[in-house]
Amino acid sequence: MTRPDPLAYLTTELDTLRQQGLHRSLRILEARQQATTQFDGRTVVNLSSNNYLGLTTHPRLIERAIDAIKEFGVGSGSVRTIAGTMAIHMELERRLAAFKHTEAVVVFQSGFAANAGTVSAILNKEDVIISDELNHASIIDGCRLSRAQIKVFPHKDVDAARKILSELPAGQRKLLITDGVFSMDGDLGPLPGLCEAAEEFGAIMMVDDAHASGVFGKNGRGTVDHFNMHGRVDIQVGTLSKAMGALGGYVAGSKDLIDFLYHRARPFLFSTSHPPSVAATCIAALDVLEQEPQIIERLWENTRFFKKGLETLGFNTGISESPITPVIAGEGSRAMKLSDRLFEEGVFAQGIAFPTVAKDKARVRTIVTAAHTREELQFALDKFKVVGTELGLI
């Protein structure tokens, strides 16, 4: 007797996605993650990575990773709380704490784990979270896992956040949380206003600086440094997966916050720690940030050049303030067409549609890096001009 497939409903859902034109196959990277590379058999200028500083292929990082593998092996073999805390994990945490000017840091396996693991550990169902409507999925999942009440405020609306805070009882435990850089629009969270509100109403202040780490602030310390909010943000999350070129996330804050997370953050307790090579790579990335700040300057020069180029061509680039520049195309199918045609022309800029962004704000998202040459960026602009004209976007 053939057994009916209990997962047949997933096939039905996939068919629906296909009918809606929302089914995507993964693009396969067949070479290094770098400014010009090969995806799906085609050589393209790559405007889709988060490799802001080009560190995925930096010789110092590669060398340190190889050295660590030779010295310590390829895996940590355990979760942090049993046998998987290696000296090099502790060295990375000390280095990150010094970098962020905080008492302590805990490293997680990813930025996602850092956000979700932290919010769910420090709050429970008696508490309230006040969260920007465009905060990252890992924050949203952390909020849900905590079982706290979630109150969402309109994007970057400090007054709305204040109003929610002001209506809560004074003794209520509450967390005010924002992205430092929003990943779809590239705009900045309004840290000064939110910090002031958190202080006035006694809320815990938390910032997810995944896209700001290595990009904003002195030597890439993030938005807290950029806005000079040191000491006013209780919990800073950073990622090691984007500008730092490797993998991981971290939480920077007080000694007691970090010690508490060592005891209660579930990804820390129940998932194996990084291979030592990842920790070594991240330490090397910190060395680069401190000793080669000209890389960050190059990122910003490229960002200014490319943004200006897109704006001069007449594209709608939204409200970005960072190296993330959306090119807003309107309907989902138009954004996907823009992305597909650019790819055919030799430029990879990922299309993003509903539900990730609003239905009428589908876009391709571009991210320049420090490693792009002017020629590569000019090539991409020339192709944007061709395809944008073809699709009636400019």
Ligand SMILES: Cc1ncc(COP(=O)(O)O)c(C=O)c1O
């Ligand atoms: C705003 C934001 N926070 C957190 C993350 C998660 O970081 P990671 O890729 O290190 O898990 C991302 C990455 O997609 C992000 O964009």
